[in-house]
Amino acid sequence: MSPEPNDLSEAMSREADAASARPVDLEAVLQGSRARRRTRRRAVVGATASIAGLLVVGGLVFAVGATGPFQGASSSDGLAAADSPAAESESSAESESSAGEGDDSASAPQVGPEFGDDLLVAAPETLNTCGAAIAPASDAAASPLAATVEPPAASVPSGSEATVAVVVANAGPSIVEGVLSAPAITVSDGGATVWHPRLGSADAGAAPIEVRLGPGESVTLTGAFTAASCADGGEDSLGTVELDPLAPGPYGLSAAISFTPADGAPQELVVSPAASARIG
Amino acid sequence: MARSWDDVATQLVVERGDALTRYAYLLTGDADDAADLVQDALVRTFGSPRFQLTLPRAEAYVRRAVLNAVIDRSRRDGTWRRVRHLAVAPAPVDVPQDRSDVRIDLMRRIRSLAPRQAACIVLRYYDDLTVDQVARTLGLSSGAVKRYLSDGLRALSSSIEASDGATVGADPNRTEDDHVS
Structure with missing residues (x-):
């Protein structure tokens, strides 16, 4: 025997009425969701900065590779220089600098009346x-x-x-x-x-x-x-x-x-x- | 102009907070669990980037988030449920004595349905939504909602008939995977 819709409706209404449910804490919801949005925004901005940093580093590597052949017979020196730890440290310093800039912008305050605009992110x-x-x-x-x-x-x-x-x-x-x-x-x-x-x-x-x-x-x-x-x-x-x-x-x-x-x-x-x- | 998320969240909590908590309570059967689920679902909804977040869309997101949490919980419990019969002899189901018992018994059976079936039944028969409205709310097709409702009612019917016959034929502990897989 299948339960009647009225029986289902009545059973659920009485059950819901009988429960002393805790009201939603609006302030906690607003604070929690703001914190989550901030975290996500930082992740998005950080990822964008990382990609930009990679593009910069990739461009530099490409440029170094492209200029190598024009150095003729002495290009091995150039290549050796590019492969040297010093060059690596320069590259990594640059990329760290880029990442650092990204982090700075990423950790900038993200709250304010205009915060609703992140609907589009x-x-x-x-x-x-x-x-x-x-x-x-x-x-x-x-x-x-x-x-x-x-x-x-x-x-x-x-x-x-x-x-x-x-x-x-x-x-x-x-x-x-x-x-x-x-x-x-x-x-x-x-x-x-x-x-x-x-x-x-x-x-x-x-x-x-x-x-x-x-x-x-x-x-x-x-x-x-x-x-x-x-x-x-x-x-x-x-x-x-x-x-x-x-x-x-x-x-x-x-x-x-x-x-x-x-x-x-x-x-x-x-x-x-x-x-x-x-x-x- | 897009409204601030905080405005939408505030309006949703003020106007629909009680309805959302009742929905969660009907699915979980525990007032504290329900309140926690709704709170988490609201934070998830308004803490994630969403496009054109209006009040109805936000409410649908929250209901889906609550349902997903119930499904996750059901899946976590599923492993034990699948092997429990090997370790424990099935207990006879008490036949309800009065209308109050009947109501409690019916709610217990609804909560033991697969979560999506239970959610469809709650939205259809408690919130009085049409099939299409249930589908939009849960992000399902109308056909899927009809199937969940039909399967849910059939499972309730089987469960009631089994207990009327003093047998334990129906499995009151189905999980979402039982019909998804």
Whole structure:
């Protein structure tokens, strides 16, 4: 005999009424979440500073390697100098200096009335969640960057992995300079997310892309997706179980890319509108 | 203009804090545990970067975080539950004597369901949400919610019938893995 909905409702209402639940401590929630946000911000800024430091060190190493051959027969001295402990200590001193600068900026106070702006510091992969409505496209008035997805011309087989081109264009009147992440592609059905990348998987192995886009200029990136559904299993199913292949039909493909402006302005997410693609 | 997270958190706690605590209590059966779970879930929700955090989205995040914590706990307890029958003889289930006992018995059975089934039943029959609203709240598809509700009600029914027949046929200690895997 299946319990009646009324019985269930009454049982739960009485149970909840009978409990003397402790009220939520609002102050503890606010303090705890502020501390967590600060920690995460420091991690984001620290990681960005580390990447910048690596780029600088990489550039120096590349420059040293490139200038070596021009030193002709005596280049071995140059190479020996570059390989010497002294050179290493210079490089490491430089990288430590970069990291130190990063740490300084990272530990700068992050609290204040404007702290709510860090709403936009989100990993592109976690923008959409399985089963939930996809995020709307970026507001053209809020950012000069606009993203569009160019869906595959051919139908993508159900259950397979595929790539898609994502064009990020500067629709504003001035030059835009900064670093773009790899695009996180979301597959949607009727406006609801049916697949999105796991956190950290969208840009796995991909270096951030430095861009300097004049008005009207664009850059084309490549994003990957799987024609499978996480809608039934929810977020827990991503990466833990084999997902069901999507049923054949038209689906939406949208992209989210984080953009870190070179001028130190807050990071932002560039979200494309969903483009129709055929699966199956 | 985006509202400050603190504003959204404050409004959520003031307007929906009690409802969230009741939801957690119905899933856990312990008032202190429920309060701790909601507190943690709120900190997790407002301590992580989220895009366009509105009040309804924040509430859905908190409910999902509470459910995930219950699922984690259920998984931790799962190992013992899977081997317990090897060490302990099953105890007979007492037949409830009055309506109060019936209610307590029903709640015990609801809490012994897989967490997602229990959460769907709480949101559907206590919070009176539609299937689509439950799906949005828990980040599931409507089809999945219907399946969890159907499986949950069937499990409750089996459990009640088993105890009515003075047998212990139903397994009151299913974990999330029982139907996820």
